[in-house]
Amino acid sequence: MEPRPSGGSKPAEPGPCLRSPGGACQGTSAYSLSSAGAEPGCSVAAVLPAGGCGERMGVPTPKQFCPILERPLISYTLQALERVCWIKDIVVAVTRENMEAMDGIIQRYQHKRISLVESGVTRHRSIFSGLKALAENRPNSKLSKPEVVIIHDAVRPFVEEDVLLKVVTAAKEHGAAGAVRPLVSTVISPSADGCLDHSLERARYKASEMPQAFLFDVIYEAYQQCSDYDLEFGTECLQLALKYCHTKAKLVEGSPDLWKVTYKRDLYAAESIIKERISQQICIVMGTKENEHVGLLEEMLKNELKQVNVTSRPLCHAGRDLQQIILEQCYNFVCVNVMNFDFQETQKLLGMLEESRLSILYPVVVVSVHFFDYNSVPFGEKMENLMWIREFAKEVKKRNILLCGLLIYYPQDELKLQESLRQGATIIAALIKERNSGLVGQLLVA
Numbered sequence: 001m002e003p004r005p006s007g008g009s010k011p012a013e014p015g016p017c018l019r020s021p022g023g024a025c026q027g028t029s030a031y032s033l034s035s036a037g038a039e040p041g042c043s044v045a046a047v048l049p050a051g052g053c054g055e056r057m058g059v060p061t062p063k064q065f066c067p068i069l070e071r072p073l074i075s076y077t078l079q080a081l082e083r084v085c086w087i088k089d090i091v092v093a094v095t096r097e098n099m100e101a102m103d104g105i106i107q108r109y110q111h112k113r114i115s116l117v118e119s120g121v122t123r124h125r126s127i128f129s130g131l132k133a134l135a136e137n138r139p140n141s142k143l144s145k146p147e148v149v150i151i152h153d154a155v156r157p158f159v160e161e162d163v164l165l166k167v168v169t170a171a172k173e174h175g176a177a178g179a180v181r182p183l184v185s186t187v188i189s190p191s192a193d194g195c196l197d198h199s200l201e202r203a204r205y206k207a208s209e210m211p212q213a214f215l216f217d218v219i220y221e222a223y224q225q226c227s228d229y230d231l232e233f234g235t236e237c238l239q240l241a242l243k244y245c246h247t248k249a250k251l252v253e254g255s256p257d258l259w260k261v262t263y264k265r266d267l268y269a270a271e272s273i274i275k276e277r278i279s280q281q282i283c284i285v286m287g288t289k290e291n292e293h294v295g296l297l298e299e300m301l302k303n304e305l306k307q308v309n310v311t312s313r314p315l316c317h318a319g320r321d322l323q324q325i326i327l328e329q330c331y332n333f334v335c336v337n338v339m340n341f342d343f344q345e346t347q348k349l350l351g352m353l354e355e356s357r358l359s360i361l362y363p364v365v366v367v368s369v370h371f372f373d374y375n376s377v378p379f380g381e382k383m384e385n386l387m388w389i390r391e392f393a394k395e396v397k398k399r400n401i402l403l404c405g406l407l408i409y410y411p412q413d414e415l416k417l418q419e420s421l422r423q424g425a426t427i428i429a430a431l432i433k434e435r436n437s438g439l440v441g442q443l444l445v446a
């Protein structure tokens with residue numbers, strides 16, 4: 001099947017074009033925050049085998065399409081590779097029946113530089129299919145043969161630029177390179193009768209992970225020479241380079257995050273890691289005037305969320321700063337309304353967030369905080385206003401924005417105030433950490 005550019009495999013601006021509040025399209029995007037600095041100095045493409053059925057996951061959906069925070073797993077891996085601006089093409093091998101679904105993912109999450117090829121019945125055959133697409137100058141294919149090719153499982157979403165650069169740089173010098181990790185369990189060899197024959201000395205062995213990288217000609221030659229047996233039953237690309245091209249891969253120590261999503265527990269682990277990563281920044285947005293409520297709440301949040309960067313901005317400036325806030329990967333906003341029970345300020349912020357399209361990739365949490373002192377404000381008459389939160393929340397949920405309300409009692413008594421703010425910070429922290437869409441539109445009280 002011809003490789004099919006999807007979503008534009010030309011090296012266009014990577015990632016979704018985030019709009020500044022004025023609507024101007026910015027070339028910068030979350031994808032292209034490639035760490036400035038070292039590049040491999042050669043042409044690099046990537047092949048992602050994504051044609052498996054995920055049998056060990058034990059669910060009908062092939063695991064690469066299983067959702068994490070309502071977004072398919074493979075989209076996180078594509079995003080990770082797209083952040084690396086020196087990877088010029090990403091070839092994804094998927095089954096024929098999943099092509100349309102894959103196209104839809106690429107369009108929805110605005111992935112760039114992607115070309116699709118048909119996968120094979122084994123992982124090696126899928127990889128070979130991707131390599132062929134790069135090797136052969138096929139008509140209307142925008143792909144060209146790279147000097148170095150990265151091979152990376154589509155179900156390993158946590159790959160960073162540094163290890164990609166390491167394996168590519170090592171592959172340029174050695175012909176092949178692959179990430180490795182210390183073994184967790186000891187490897188044993190069973191005898192024919194199912195008893196222990198011998199065990200390997202764990203310290204002398206490593207677990208082979210991904211990414212791997214190869215001089216394109218080395219790995220393509222290896223696959224062309226490869227026996228059917230190896231194509232059918234092999235699991236190690238580095239071994240193919242050694243066996244068929246006498247190329248000894250350089251082994252590169254990888255980080256613990258390089259693991260492969262294989263079992264259901266791995267999906268839960270991946271979701272926890274993603275939630276943790278997108279909960280690291282909170283932006284407190286308040287009305288035009290600065291007030292002590294925000295300062296106190298900011299302090300409480302900093303106490304509650306130790307590693308989290310909490311900043312605050314007046315809403316009137318948020319528009320201009322929003323682009324910067326987004327580029328800082330902030331997906332959590334607390335909109336403070338002091339002694340008012342309407343949602344004008346919160347709605348302004350929601351409008352900016354919707355326009356920025358920040359929530360394409362991750363659910364954005366917005367907590368609409370309303371300070372009140374029911375001694376001075378008859379609570380009942382304000383409840384009607386506050387109940388509007390459900391309607392607003394239902395509407396913005398369609399754009400992956402999770403809106404909740406939080407009433408913080410603001411008594412005159414200093415100690416009671418501290419307690420209310422502490423409780424409010426705890427609730428905000430939980431909403432951000434859990435990102436539970438079941439709480440959308442709820443009005444909580446601290």
Ligand SMILES: Nc1ccn([C@@H]2O[C@H](COP(=O)(O)OP(=O)(O)OP(=O)(O)O)[C@@H](O)[C@H]2O)c(=O)n1
Pocket residue numbers: 048049050051052053054055056057063064093119120121122123124126127153154155260261262
């Ligand atoms: N015929 C195949 C089999 C696997 N893969 C891909 O190779 C990667 C790693 O393989 P693995 O974890 O084994 O995936 P599955 O084969 O889907 O899992 P299982 O063995 O549990 O069925 C995955 O991204 C998978 O989609 C592929 O492209 N083509």
Ligand SMILES: O=P(O)(O)OC[C@@H](O)[C@@H](O)[C@@H](O)CO
Pocket residue numbers: 123153207208209210235236237260
């Ligand atoms: O065997 P699986 O298809 O589960 O995994 C394929 C590869 O990820 C695995 O073999 C690594 O050790 C890297 O070679």
